[in-house]
Amino acid sequence: MYTLGINAAFHDCSAALVRDGRVIAASEEERFTGIKHGKRPVPFTAWQLPFHAIDDCLRQASIVLADVHHIAYSFDPSLLDQSAVTPEGGILLPLEPSRHGAAGPGHSPWDPLFLCYVVNAPRQLAAAAPLHLAGRFRGMGLSDIQERWVFLDHHLCHEASAYLASPFQSPAVLTMDGRGEGVTTSYGHFSAGKYTRLKQIEMPHSLGLLYEEVTRYLGFLHASDEYKVMALASYGQPEFRDVFRDILHLDGDGGFLLEPARLDERLGPPRGRGEPLAQRHMDIARSLQSVLEETVLHMTEWLQRQTGASELCMAGGVALNCVMNSRVARDGPFDRVWVQPAAGDAGTALGAALYLDDQLRGQGRRWVMEDACLGPSYEDEEIEETLERAGLKYRREEDIAAAAARLLAQDKVVAWFQGRMEFGPRALGSRSILASPLDPHMQMRLNDLKDREDFRPVAPAVLEERAHEWFDAMGRAELHSPFMLFVYDVLPECADRIPAVRHIDGTARVQTVRREQNPRYYEVLRAFEALCGVPVLVNTSFNTRGRPVVCTPRDALEAFYTSPLDALAIGSFLVEKQR
Numbered sequence: 320m321y322t323l324g325i326n327a328a329f330h331d332c333s334a335a336l337v338r339d340g341r342v343i344a345a346s347e348e349e350r351f352t353g354i355k356h357g358k359r360p361v362p363f364t365a366w367q368l369p370f371h372a373i374d375d376c377l378r379q380a381s382i383v384l385a386d387v388h389h390i391a392y393s394f395d396p397s398l399l400d401q402s403a404v405t406p407e408g409g410i411l412l413p414l415e416p417s418r419h420g421a422a423g424p425g426h427s428p429w430d431p432l433f434l435c436y437v438v439n440a441p442r443q444l445a446a447a448a449p450l451h452l453a454g455r456f457r458g459m460g461l462s463d464i465q466e467r468w469v470f471l472d473h474h475l476c477h478e479a480s481a482y483l484a485s486p487f488q489s490p491a492v493l494t495m496d497g498r499g500e501g502v503t504t505s506y507g508h509f510s511a512g513k514y515t516r517l518k519q520i521e522m523p524h525s526l527g528l529l530y531e532e533v534t535r536y537l538g539f540l541h542a543s544d545e546y547k548v549m550a551l552a553s554y555g556q557p558e559f560r561d562v563f564r565d566i567l568h569l570d571g572d573g574g575f576l577l578e579p580a581r582l583d584e585r586l587g588p589p590r591g592r593g594e595p596l597a598q599r600h601m602d603i604a605r606s607l608q609s610v611l612e613e614t615v616l617h618m619t620e621w622l623q624r625q626t627g628a629s630e631l632c633m634a635g636g637v638a639l640n641c642v643m644n645s646r647v648a649r650d651g652p653f654d655r656v657w658v659q660p661a662a663g664d665a666g667t668a669l670g671a672a673l674y675l676d677d678q679l680r681g682q683g684r685r686w687v688m689e690d691a692c693l694g695p696s697y698e699d700e701e702i703e704e705t706l707e708r709a710g711l712k713y714r715r716e717e718d719i720a721a722a723a724a725r726l727l728a729q730d731k732v733v734a735w736f737q738g739r740m741e742f743g744p745r746a747l748g749s750r751s752i753l754a755s756p757l758d759p760h761m762q763m764r765l766n767d768l769k770d771r772e773d774f775r776p777v778a779p780a781v782l783e784e785r786a787h788e789w790f791d792a793m794g795r796a797e798l799h800s801p802f803m804l805f806v807y808d809v810l811p812e813c814a815d816r817i818p819a820v821r822h823i824d825g826t827a828r829v830q831t832v833r834r835e836q837n838p839r840y841y842e843v844l845r846a847f848e849a850l851c852g853v854p855v856l857v858n859t860s861f862n863t864r865g866r867p868v869v870c871t872p873r874d875a876l877e878a879f880y881t882s883p884l885d886a887l888a889i890g891s892f893l894v895e896k897q898r
Contacts, residue, residue, distance in 0.1 A: 320679065321387045323376065324672030325369065325444075328394035328437055328473070329497075330542055331665040332357030332369035333742075335693075336376035336387075337672040340685030342484075344379040345693040345742040346372040347665050350870035356543060366436035368443050369668075374452045375695050385458040390444070390468045391675040393476035393667035396437040398500035403431035410435050441468045471671050473499030474519070474635075477662075480670030481634040482509035483677060484688035485657045491628040493618065495637035496664070497527035497542070504635075506573065506618070508626040512683050517625055524577045526611060527637050529567065533607050536582045537600055538590035548604045549640055550775050553824040555598070555605030562586065563610040573621025575614055596774070611637075612646045623652035630655045634670070638662040638804075639744065641828050645805045649793050660691040660802035661743030669742070690836045691802060692749055694740030697872055702890040705872040713894045720839050723888040724846030726895075727755050727856065731885035732768065734861050736875045737839050741868070745803045746860035747830060748780060748840035750868045750875075752884065754819070754857040755847075761819035761857060768883050770864040776828065778803055779820035780858040782844050783831035789813045789855060790829050803830040803858075817855050830858060 324335040335345035348357035351371030358367050377383060403411045413419050416428035427433070441464045448456040477494040492507040492514070503525035506518040531541040534548050562585050568576045583589060590600055619631060631653040638644065639662050648656040659666055677684070706713050716722040723733050735751045746752075752769075754761050754777075762777050781789060786798035791808040798807065806826040809817065820827045834841040848854040861875070862868045863882050869875045872889060879887045879894065887894040 320389070320676065321380070321382065322389045322391060322672045322676040322679075323373065323387045324391045324393065324476075324668040324670070324675075325373065325440075326393045326476075326664055326668040326671070327368050327440065328365055329664055330356040330358065331663050332367065332372065333661075333665040333668040334369050334372040334376050335669040335672045335742075336380055337676045338380065340676055340680060340682070342669065342673070342686055342688075342693060344376040345661070345669050346375040346695065346740070347742065347867075348372045349867040350694065350740065351375070353866060355865065355867050365433050366439065366443055368440060368447070370448050370452055370456075374455050377455045379695065383455045383458060384444075385463070388467060389675055389679065390464065391476075391671035392437075392440055392468065392470050393664075393671040394437055394473045395470040395500055396434050397470065398472065399434050400426070400430065401434075403434070441465050469675055471674060472502075473667060474502045474505045475516075476667035476670035476674060477634040478505060478507055478514065478516070478670065479674035479677070480661070480666040481632040481657075481659045482507075482514060483673040483684055484659055484669065484686070485632040486687050487630040487632060487655070487657060489628060490630040490632045490657070491622045491626040491653065493622060493631060493633045493638075494635040495526050495615070495633075496635035497531060498522055498525055503527065504574075504618075506622050506625070508628060517622070518573065520574050524575060526567075526575070526614065527635070529577060529580060530607065530611065530637065532580050532582065533603065536586070536589045537604065538592045538594060545636075546639070547772065547775065549608060549642055550822075551596070551601055552604040552608035552642070553822055553826075554774060555601030555603070557606045557609040558602040559586065559606035560609050563606050567610055567614060569614060569617050573618055573625075575618070608640075608642060611640070612643050615643055615647060616651055619647055619651045619653065629653060630657070632657045632659065634659045634662045634666055636663040641804050641806050642826075645807070645826075648805060658802065658804045659688065660745060660747075660804065662804075663744065665743060689801075691741045691743050691745070691747055692739040692837070693742040695870065696739040697890065699890045699892070702872045702892060705876065706889075706892060706894070709876055711876070711894055713892045715891050716893050718842075719888050719891050719893065720842035721846045722893050723753065723843050723886070724850055726886050727753060727843075727847055728850040730755055730758055730761075732765065732883075734875065734879050734884050734887040734889075735840075735843070736861065736869070736872070736887065736889040738837065740870055743802070745830075746858065746868055747801070747803060748832065748837045748858065750861040750870070752859045752861050753780075753843070755851070756817040756819040756855050756857050757851065757853065759818035765857065765859055769859070769862070776822040777820060777857050777859045778828040778830060779817065779855045780830045780832055780840070780844060782841070782848070782854040783833050785854040786829065786831045789817065790827060798829065798831055800829045800831045801833070801836060803828055805829065816853060819857050820855065
């Protein structure tokens with residue numbers, strides 16, 4: 320039984336395919352179209368389905384759409400306000416919605432059009448596939464699609480993406496994002512094969528939307544650059560913490576309430592995009608981050624008391640905040656914390672497919688998300704064909720990991736393109752830029768190479784069995800962090816040896832690497848250690864500013880030759896620039 324999950328309502332459009340309880344593929348639309356997050360975060364593009372991502376999932380399974388038994392869409396329009404729907408089945412919409420104020424907190428003047436587009440998603444799937452992809456979409460008329468189509472609660476899909484993918488048997492579940500149909504936060508418990516939602520928080524009370532609002536205020540792009548605010552926070556002091564406590568109130572029952580932020584009134588004029596960053600901006604970011612962390616700790620304490628669980632799994636865009644995750648893991652009430660690596664809206668396609676499959680099979684879980692490599696891969700034959708067509712000089716290496724390690728030991732920056740692409744926002748060793756952590760100037764060099772802000776850190780990848788020798792494992796005998804979703808202190812005795820990956824606050828966003836998860840990536844770390852004595856490499860995503868992570872060999876070549884990278888290790892081939 321094949322179940323296709325689709326996310327398209329807001330941003331990070333994606334698709335996932337499950338066969339009898341096991342995930343076959345999961346891909347994000349941005350990787351194929353080059354449009355970051357799949358589309359601009361505005362409601363009137365809600366119609367746009369992730370046709371390329373769906374096509375990739377079908378291709379990986381060697382099937383066509385007509386072979387899919389069930390289709391789950393991670394948003395339920397029946398949960399939206401229907402007051403704009405006329406008795407004749409139309410919608411009431413002003414000619415210029417943006418000239419009209421919202422109907423109330425949590426509402427947008429575009430909501431009727433948004434509702435219309437979501438309701439019509441099956442028709443889009445039946446008739447709007449791009450011509451060059453149409454082959455895999457033929458043979459399914461609208462009636463066939465409607466018979467197989469299910470709209471699912473957005474936060475239920477976030478929840479399922481966590482508890483049905485996690486390694487835990489009976490976890491508490493916490494999801495936090497901007498908004499779904501109306502819910503912004505949910506608490507639950509997965510036990511004895513059944514999930515129960517214990518509590519939810521609804522619009523306009525949203526941690527994700529508050530973080531978005533501050534992101535805009537600080538001159539960054541909302542629903543895109545929140546991770547920059549998190550990085551900036553490390554440079555500040557919580558001077559404005561009381562301001563955010565006035566905005567964000569704990570309710571004493573595991574929840575919170577939000578007052579209108581009115582940031583201009585409370586904090587003064589906003590920063591314009593591209594204007595210099597002042598200490599005040601850093602302090603605002605730190606204050607927001609501090610209050611977010613204390614709020615989520617309050618939430619997890621309530622959730623643990625309600626469930627008695629020793630393990631927690633999380634999803635939703637807020638769960639991509641790795642500094643907050645680490646605070647929950649270190650200071651919270653749970654023994655273990657797991658975060659689904661595509662925690663943002665992309666992951667709801669995964670959750671939708673897993674949930675519907677689980678409900679229909681009724682035979683329990685059959686899959687654990689050990690890694691995030693669920694996207695497309697390219698064989699050496701296809702890669703070499705691309706290199707030949709481009710007329711490039713290259714050489715085939717018997718041991719590409721050893722060849723890359725030699726260049727890294729010479730302080731060369733190497734683009735690393737291997738195996739199946741990652742699902743989710745983190746590059747985890749399939750589409751990465753690798754560099755030596757030994758040079759204290761490497762962070763600045765990489766930020767310049769990618770045209771990024773100079774305050775942004777770069778992350779370390781480390782052999783998992785050696786990780787506890789370099790990073791504080793928070794009292795545990797081992798450090799297991801395969802998805803780069805937690806930060807750890809760099810051990811003081813190691814700080815001078817790997818300065819490039821140590822953030823200003825002494826932490827690093829660690830990725831631990833096992834051989835069985837990614838053999839070639841593991842081997843390049845081993846080879847670098849043999850040459851330099853350090854089992855750590857810098858790992859940042861293989862992309863250039865404003866572009867998604869590269870997907871295809873052609874994408875890799877374009878990014879390689881439009882940036883000052885030194886070498887490209889792609890499949891079994893090595894391409895070096897002539898300096």
